[in-house]
Amino acid sequence: MRTNRKPVIQSNWFWVLVYGAIMALLPLALTNNYYIKILIIMGINTIIVLGLNLLMGYAGQVSLGHAAFYGIGAYASAILTTKYGLSPWFGIAASVVLGGLIAYAIAVPTLRLKGHYLAMATLGFAEIVHVLFLELRDYTGGTDGIFGIPSISFGSFTLETPIKLYALVLIITLVALIMAINIINSRVGRALRAVHGSEVAASAMGVDTSKYKIQVFVLSAVLACIGGSLYAHMAGYVSPESFTLGVSITLVTMVVFGGMANVWGAVIGASMLTLLQEYLKGYDDYNFVIFGAILVLAMVFMPKGLVGAGSKLIQIATRRSTPIPETAGDSSAAS
Amino acid sequence: MHLDQLLQFIISGITSGSIYALIALGFTLIYNSTQIINFAQGEFVMLGGLFAVSLYSVTHLPLVLAIILAIAIVTIVGVVFERLAIRPLKDSSGITLIIVTIGASILMKNVAMIFWGRDPQTMPPFTGDTPINFFGASITPQSLWVIGVLILVVIMLQLFYKRSVIGKAMKATSIDPTAARLMGINTSNIVMLSFAMSAGFASLAGILITPISMTSYSVGGFLGLKGFAAAVLGGLGNPVGAVVGGILLGVLESVSIGFISSGYKDAIAFLILLLVLFIRPSGIMGSKLRGKV
Numbered sequence: 001m002r003t004n005r006k007p008v009i010q011s012n013w014f015w016v017l018v019y020g021a022i023m024a025l026l027p028l029a030l031t032n033n034y035y036i037k038i039l040i041i042m043g044i045n046t047i048i049v050l051g052l053n054l055l056m057g058y059a060g061q062v063s064l065g066h067a068a069f070y071g072i073g074a075y076a077s078a079i080l081t082t083k084y085g086l087s088p089w090f091g092i093a094a095s096v097v098l099g100g101l102i103a104y105a106i107a108v109p110t111l112r113l114k115g116h117y118l119a120m121a122t123l124g125f126a127e128i129v130h131v132l133f134l135e136l137r138d139y140t141g142g143t144d145g146i147f148g149i150p151s152i153s154f155g156s157f158t159l160e161t162p163i164k165l166y167a168l169v170l171i172i173t174l175v176a177l178i179m180a181i182n183i184i185n186s187r188v189g190r191a192l193r194a195v196h197g198s199e200v201a202a203s204a205m206g207v208d209t210s211k212y213k214i215q216v217f218v219l220s221a222v223l224a225c226i227g228g229s230l231y232a233h234m235a236g237y238v239s240p241e242s243f244t245l246g247v248s249i250t251l252v253t254m255v256v257f258g259g260m261a262n263v264w265g266a267v268i269g270a271s272m273l274t275l276l277q278e279y280l281k282g283y284d285d286y287n288f289v290i291f292g293a294i295l296v297l298a299m300v301f302m303p304k305g306l307v308g309a310g311s312k313l314i315q316i317a318t319r320r321s322t323p324i325p326e327t328a329g330d331s332s333a334a335s
Numbered sequence: 336m337h338l339d340q341l342l343q344f345i346i347s348g349i350t351s352g353s354i355y356a357l358i359a360l361g362f363t364l365i366y367n368s369t370q371i372i373n374f375a376q377g378e379f380v381m382l383g384g385l386f387a388v389s390l391y392s393v394t395h396l397p398l399v400l401a402i403i404l405a406i407a408i409v410t411i412v413g414v415v416f417e418r419l420a421i422r423p424l425k426d427s428s429g430i431t432l433i434i435v436t437i438g439a440s441i442l443m444k445n446v447a448m449i450f451w452g453r454d455p456q457t458m459p460p461f462t463g464d465t466p467i468n469f470f471g472a473s474i475t476p477q478s479l480w481v482i483g484v485l486i487l488v489v490i491m492l493q494l495f496y497k498r499s500v501i502g503k504a505m506k507a508t509s510i511d512p513t514a515a516r517l518m519g520i521n522t523s524n525i526v527m528l529s530f531a532m533s534a535g536f537a538s539l540a541g542i543l544i545t546p547i548s549m550t551s552y553s554v555g556g557f558l559g560l561k562g563f564a565a566a567v568l569g570g571l572g573n574p575v576g577a578v579v580g581g582i583l584l585g586v587l588e589s590v591s592i593g594f595i596s597s598g599y600k601d602a603i604a605f606l607i608l609l610l611v612l613f614i615r616p617s618g619i620m621g622s623k624l625r626g627k628v
Binding site: 109124127 | 366419428430431433435440442444445560563564602605609612618
């Protein structure tokens with residue numbers, strides 16, 4: 001049991017305001033559309049990684065297949081808007097429903113698996129989905145993908161400029177963030193932490209472990225679908241290349257790099273690695289060499305992620321004898 | 336489909352399956368000594384092939400020497416990788432270790448791209464390419480090499496586990512590391528050895544397949560994935576399972592190309608894997624006793 005949890009909860013809301021304010025003010029300084037697009041991608045990644053962090057960091061279930069849900073969201077929007085002329089809002093709604101249903105169908109048998117078997121099953125699922133994107137050419141356009149995906153609009157007010165879409169993405173990011181904070185501080189959050197600590201003990205204490213695991217898996221998949229849908233409407237174009245195993249791995253890396261079992265870890269991990277990837281695009285061949293090296297070095301020197309390393313620094317600086325509660329959720333992993 | 340066509344697909348399935356099995360054996364060795372999945376395994380396969388090609392065609396070494404040297408280099412890479420990235424993280428959570436191996440895999444792949452370029456490279460088959468007729472189907476000599484080497488490796492590995500002191504120590508470590516340490520086994524050396532052997536097997540697989548399907552900086556991801564799938568299919572941590580899983584995966588893939596289409600090949604392989612996992616979560620040969628609570 002953690003003591004003095006209350007001040008942490010209060011400071012979380014403070015930090016939501018700070019984060020919201022910074023992200024809302026950034027476009028004032030970054031007027032270039034290219035920078036705004038990076039901010040949008042940052043927001044989309046944050047939405048997905050917040051969900052994945054709930055699944056991995058709190059429930060302790062690894063998914064190497066979230067690119068599939070990202071892709072399902074993107075393709076659902078793309079197909080419904082370009083082939084059937086439906087509104088992008090319908091596309092987003094449909095991708096949420098479809099992603100949720102598929103996630104549920106996958107979660108029920110898959111979440112009985114543990115550890116590496118679960119990782120393999122989610123990875124296998126994502127590979128199957130990737131092949132379907134390539135092979136169902138009549139719907140997905142095969143390797144060419146789908147062009148001409150319309151922008152999101154409110155009636156006649158179209159979010160055609162990046163800045164308008166960014167406003168929407170930022171709102172959804174903040175909603176996802178507040179939801180994640182609410183979940184981890186609720187009964188469900190405590191149940192998830194119990195599942196992570198010891199599933200056997202949790203179920204002995206009356207926690208319906210499979211119910212919570214399935215719920216959090218579906219939630220994280222739905223967030224990935226929303227992210228995919230937003231991405232499709234931003235880029236105006238989707239192709240199978242954007243939903244490979246590499247993308248699943250990047251998402252997992254964002255969770256771990258920021259710090260598991262910490263919503264701020266998700267935000268920081270997603271934001272920093274999005275920036276890093278964008279920055280390294282200029283270095284062509286050396287791009288991924290640097291990305292890989294940073295991953296290895298980050299894990300060797302700060303295995304609890306940026307937030308873990310940061311709070312340790314603060315701890316040393318302020319000479320606190322007790323560990324900072326925010327990162328405590330991960331302590332069970334060491335046992 | 337004619338029977339000889341089916342036989343042809345089965346033969347090519349066994350060939351690619353033997354490659355998957357060799358890679359899966361590497362996953363198994365490392366999993367048994369550390370409980371981690373080495374996502375950089377596929378990159379050892381890639382490095383093996385590329386080093387062998389370079390040593391053979393650029394420095395004009397005799398084929399056997401080029402192969403031995405390539406395996407030795409990749410084995411050293413495996414040991415260095417264990418020393419620099421795995422050992423410092425000995426007490427970390429499983430997911431951290433997964434990320435480190437993924438990072439190392441990205442690193443190795445892209446260094447290889449800078450060093451060798453993007454073009455696929457190849458080397459001649461070890462003993463010519465005159466196919467041998469086998470009940471109406473044909474087998475290339477290189478396929479026989481692949482299958483033969485796998486059989487040899489399996490026999491050697493069995494003898495190693497049963498007869499040698501190090502092999503017994505390795506087996507003891509995989510069953511219970513703490514007890515093994517208490518019995519005076521240097522488990523950190525065992526971990527290093529398992530990385531060395533694993534890199535060695537992977538590089539061997541990469542060299543064997545190069546004359547058949549060429550190699551390039553990017554083959555590691557796909558081959559590593561198939562090896563991982565084979566290891567899980569057979570029951571993670573079980574060497575016999577790794578071989579059975581590898582061959583099974585190769586044959587199922589190959590036959591499904593014949594019956595359905597090559598585009599769906601990977602989807603079918605993974606669909607079968609998922610079904611097996613759902614029906615028998617610990618893999619075909621996995622026992623329920625394994626794994627920690």
